[in-house]
Amino acid sequence: MSIVVPTHLQNTAEICCPDCRSTDLLEDYAAADLICTQCGRVVSERLTDTTSEWRTFSNDNNPQKDKSRVGAAEGLSHNQLTTTIGAGKGGKDGASNLSRLQAKTIIGMSEKNFNDAVQEISSMADRMGLTRKIQEQASQLYQAAVKEVKAPTNALVAACIFIACRKEGVPRTFRDICQLTNVPKKEIGRTFKLIRSKVLPNISETTNTVRASDFMDRFCADLGLRSIRRFAAHVSNKASDLGVSGGRPQLTVAATAIYFASQLSNNDLKRSPKEIGDACGVADQTIRQCYKAFFKHSRELVEGVEAEFMKGHTLEELPSV
Incomplete structure (x- = not known):
C-alpha cells in the first residue's frame, strides 16, 4: 500500500481528524482514502486527484506553467473520437435518416x-x-x-x-x-x-499480492478497532511470514489477526468471531479454525510488537482452543 502526503493537503491546518483533532493525515492513493495517522480514522473517502496526469518539463523552469491536458484522456473504446450525426428536429428530415444509417453501419x-x-x-x-x-x-x-x-x-x-x-x-x-x-x-x-x-x-504485467495487513484500515474502522489496527497488521504479517496461516486466504488471515489482537486488548475492544466475520465476510467457524494455528504460535506472533499494544496484557488472556 503506497501512502504519501498529498501536495494539495500539505500545510492545511483547516483539515483535521474529527476524533483526535490531529492534522497529521496521510492519503492512500490506492484506496483513495485520507487516513489519520494518530487514531486510524478514515477522514475522507473516494478522494479526487485534481493534479495533472504527468510531469511538466518547461525550458524556462517556470513552476507556474502547468501544461495540463484540456479534456479527457483517450479511452479504449475511442467513442469520444467519433463524429456523430444528429437526428435533427422533427425526426423526418435527411439528418435523421443519416443518423439511423450511421448507427447501423459504423457501430x-x-x-x-x-x-x-x-x-x-x-x-x-x-x-x-x-x-x-x-x-x-x-x-x-x-x-x-x-x-x-x-x-x-x-x-x-x-x-x-x-x-x-x-x-x-x-x-x-x-x-x-x-x-x-x-x-x-x-x-x-x-x-x-x-x-x-x-x-x-x-499478459506480461504481473499481479501484486494483496497481504492480509492491507485490509486492516477498512475492517478495523468498520469494527471500531482503529486503535489496534497496527497490532493486528503485525500479527497478520508475522503469521504469513512464519507460515502459520497455512496457505489460507489473506481475508481469513486478516479476520483472525483482528480477533487475536482484540483478545489482547481492553474489554471494550474485544470482538467475537461472529462480529468480526460479519464485518470481514468470513464465516466465524473459519476464523475459529484459523485461530487454533495462531494460538499454537502466539508467542512468535507477538514477538517484536510495539510495547504499547501488550501493556497490561499477557498471552494467558487468549481464549484456549
Missing part, C-alpha cells in the same frame, strides 16, 4: 457491447472509489477476456475489476464486488479462474 454489435461494458466498469469503479488507472486496467483486461472466456457480461466485468484491483495492490474482496454488482460470488470466482488460466498467462 457493430461487438463494439456496442464493448462500449457498454466499459461504461459499466467506469460506473462501478466510481461507486467503489477506484482510481482511473484501475478502470483502464479492467477495461483492457475485459477487451482481452471477452474473446477467450465464455461468461455473462456482468460476471466478466466484475472479475476484471477484481483482478485490476489486485494488479494495483488495492484490497477488494469477492464479497465487495458481489454486493456492488449483484453477481453471485460463485459466478465471479468461476469467471476469475477462467480469466486467470486463459488470459493472464498471455
